[in-house]
Amino acid sequence: MKLTPAMQDFILHWGEMGSKWGVNRSVAQIHALLHLAPEPMAADEICAALNLARSNVSTGLKELQGWKLVSTSRDLGDRRDKFHSIRDMFDLAQVVIEERRNREFAPTIAALEKVAEEAKTDQTPPHIKTRMAETLQTMQMFDKWYTDVARLPRGVQMAALKLGGQIVRFLPKSG
Structure with missing residues (x-):
């Protein structure tokens, strides 16, 4: 696949953003290429398009498959x-959010629950216990909100996204 300057810039930027999100730059570039590619690509085609070593591409593809962002076909x-790559941007965003929740947010909630239980029986000062409990409750609230929204039909989710900040019209005024 011949990359135009705009395609190269897209791939380079996606790689830069990936490194800020904690993803290896070349892995993010592989994903960007597959996201843009009109047809599935073989590993050797990816190597040629991105000028990456085969081992780097193989490792990157395994990582992307682990994230459920890339699938194989023959x-x-x-x-x-x-x-x-996942073709539909809404589906792509959902997979990324769900995987990050499973890998980062849910384990943090579990760790905070464990710490809160430990704090009940050790010498943790009351104001620290309160702060831990507030942290846990807030994270649980966000997680419940996410899981509730994730269960909604896609059309409802899309309507809520399109509504965006306008939702404040339906909320009580504060202050």
Whole structure:
């Protein structure tokens, strides 16, 4: 696949953003390429397009598959795996959010629950226990909100997103 300057800039920026999100730059670039690619690509095609070593591409593809961002397919008569990204941006965003929740947010809630239980029986000062409890309750509230919204039909989720900040019209005024 021939990359235009705009495509190269997209891939480079996605790689930069990936490194800020805690994802290896080349892994994010592989994802960006597959996101743009009109057809699934073989690993050797990815190597050529991005000028990356085969081992780097293989490792990156495994990581992207672990994140459920990339899937494989095969063409009849071709032994090579072809890789493709989630095409629908809404689905892509949902997968990223859900994976980050499972890998980062949920374990933090579990750790905070454990710490709160420990604090009940050790010498943790009351004001620290209160702060821990507030932290846990707030994170649980955000997690419940996310899980409630994630269960809604896609159309309802899209309507809420389109409504955006206008929702404040329906909320009581503060102050």
